[in-house]
Amino acid sequence: MWIDSHAHLTMYDPSEVNEILRSAADAGVEGILVPATCRSDLARTVELTKSYPDSVVAAVGVHPHDASSLDGELKRDIENALRSPGVVAVGEIGLDYHYMNSPREDQLRSFRWQLDLAKEADFPVVVHNRESWSDLVSVLGEPHRRLRGVCHSFTEDEAAAARVVELGLFVGISGMVTFKKADGIRAMASSLDLHRVLVETDSPFLAPVPYRGQRNQSAWVREIGVFLANHLGVDSEALARQTHDNFVRLFSPDW
Template sequence: MLVDSHCHLDRLDLSAHGGSLDAALDAARAAGVGHFLCIGVSAENADAVKALAERYEDVDCSVGVHPLDLAADAEPALDWLLESLDHPRVVAIGETGLDYHYEPEAAELQQRAFRLHLQAAKVTAKPVIVHTREARADTLELLREAALTQAGVLHCFTEDWPMAKAALDMGFYISLSGIVTFRNADALRDVARKVPADRLLVETDAPYLAPVPHRGKANLPQYVREVAQFIAEVRGERFETLAEQTTTNFRRLFPLSRA
């Protein structure tokens, strides 16, 4: 069994499945995907991801505000976040973090919001899902500052081994997406080889970042199998071994999940 540890089921392009989310999930299940973590990115979609987790037994969700979904004149309130997290199907916080690639001018706002999510993680003891892009030093600094007692994950990891090692040293997991299959992703494949087996997750980040040979098309949860197969090959492991290990890792990281 595989777990798609990070997907946006409320944003999928379902044209390949006749507009049916049921059909898309069935296609993933047929590919060996037994569980899905549907990710919150804003206050506006929190109810949507909760509804999906309530509708499907093999779907859990997270709640949070993505750094690129922050309003310039506002930031999420801790009271709102804690209230939203108080739901039996919400197993994690996020995604949250820092993205200076698209909005370097919003660094201060992003840092305040990230700190707020990390504070909520301390209060609830739920794991945090971290998005980071071109913000290595600040991401690591804020994670060290938070000193969380529970693990979290750097999702859709695209940075280098030194950053991965620093996060691993703080107890975090590393999740790899279809980007690892891209032709120019040699540094990321190096990370894939080095991450300890018990700290690795796989994901699609669907509908974004479809793996080769689907690159350029809308991503779907069923493609997490291709991501996992590719990583297993890079690591010199059997696919079945990697699938079992990453599923075990998911259950350990997200103990409230129904996976």
């Protein structure tokens, strides 16, 4: 049984979610973690865990794109959402210097506040990183931190992945590992201790080969997992079991 550790179910039309979850279950995908990204999808993220308590858990937080919107009201909303039973993490948080939708200073402030919140409330974190590795690793490495969580859809090199694990985090492998030009990601994946790996779709983005160009969906975490198992030369059922156990160990879903 696979688990999709990162899927934006809030980015589909609500009428499509039943079908996406059914296809996922048919493909042997037992559970899904849905990360919130901004003020407007926070409530719906929590709502999904109530509608599908047997297969969906959530992370609540503000994506770096929307870091500038983190005001007192949104902080209170995130803190309240953490009390909801299906919410298992703070996320997705982090840094994204590709689009710079929020200025760097706002991103750093929002990231640090949410890391502190997760530590205080004893929740794991779901971390996003794009073209921001050196700031990201220096914030994660600040001396007072005590980290649990995942660096999702990780694309940095082997040394960076080793640092992520050393800091207490898991490494999330997305469908990018199947992309033709992703030799760097495949090399990084080969270096990982399988006890510290999660698999994910990051749907609706990043559809894996052979579905590139289509809208991604949770069912295809199976393709990603099978590809990764073949690449690593391990049995795909063993990898499903291992990544499933890793997810349960990290997020303790109530399934």
